[in-house]
Amino acid sequence: MKRRLRISAFMAILSASTIAGPARAEAAPAGAVDITVTPSGFTAPASVRAGALTLNVRSQDPQGAWIGLVRLRPGVPLDLYLRHLAQAMDDDPRTSVAGGRAVAEDVVMLGGAAAGHIPAAVTTVVTPGRYHLVDFRDVREPDFAQRVRPLRVVGSAAGSRTPSPPAVITAPAVITATDSGFVAPRRLTSGAPVLVVNRSSQFNEAMLMPVRPGTTPADLDAFFSGTGGYPFTAGPTGVVPMSPSRAALLTTALPPGEYALVTWVRNLRTGRMLAQEGMREPVTIAPADTPIP
Template structure:
């Protein structure tokens, strides 16, 4: 199951704030980085991310595979986020071998909460926005997940949470599914209501909601991603950062009602092209929580 709510932690709080009760991690991101607790309990884990950085924040949770050192993963992650498709694809494939990606929250003008499931072991919190910073390695925060009293420590990656294992709000949450053929999503989502994001594609993937100019069409998105049209977005992304295949997470964000594009900025690790360029993009409406017309 996945549950919890995160509140921002003070900018002046120490980088290692001790154990966080109840499987919650509260994170505020600033231009100089973020702080986080160093220990949480196994089971449902919720990350709430708030950004005081104008560039926003993309805070993800990863678990190194056995035998992989953090330095190796960070080197490959920098390659994966390179602008050269050849470098980024090679880096992305290496990252897939280095870590299990459990998702996390992309937040900009509003906070975002993402809930997932973790087993005991050693993890790391990474703000992918910091990858080009000279002190990037120093900004990564270790996170130890401890089990119930008497439970053995697991050295294996966390099992992939199935949608049925996540918290089931009432009414049932909307579901966004990433597949190798594109996103499967409702046309309308309610602001502030939980959305279950499931990665059924064959590689790591993300789900980002970005506001667009009123009246934006699918043809406008096609033109932008093909390089023949203008920039349709009016603000940065809110959503779930990359998750490994077969993982799921619950996203909650009180986005302003309006028109949005659901996109991924991840590259296809076979073709080298951005998945959004290959059609992985959809238009959705965010409707007010009270059901009124935005």
């Protein structure tokens, strides 16, 4: 049976750890931020209104972009978080795990969009406060700190007496990250919104990567065990790391074909990549006019 979740249900997930089905509560009026990433960085507005916020990410950088939205926890300075983030993305598992654990204590991660040559949009919900937009691909750049963009979220517009109509977005598909792996449909429709939920015990992501035609689960197993060749034909598109019990809505018009749903995040207990531990699934992207069964 087709499941259709409204944006109001998606918003409720951000403050609850379970999905109780489509909710009827009104959603906050949606806003959007257009972000174009170049090899020298990106620009973003200094402030946005609280509510449903969509990050429309387009990359002019051949390496792509991983734009994430984070909120520092009280008392954590930005430079400390950035230092821990660099450690979390180190190739040495010991350094990476220590950094990842520190990052989880430093910030709340609200997700964001990974985009290559195909733009991607991710919708999350923000409450008033101070946030930062970070391109995780820039972490090794010498001017990384200068590339981070502060974002102030303010309350509803003053003087507005008539509330805007609620934003309604249908999500025919749901991808859930759990400690046992991904729970996801085997087929998604290009351009259709997908609700991504993190029900695992640590921060996690959901990346769609195109693979060579005919790639099997055994091929993915072989690659991640170090006994097989590289099956991917392009970089990732998807939702960058979110803290546990967070959710985001992904919309991207990926070309139809065969993909793998993966996470490149390390298990903060074992030090191994979660994809190596089985967090990977084959997914087919169907044309936009193809109904989901």
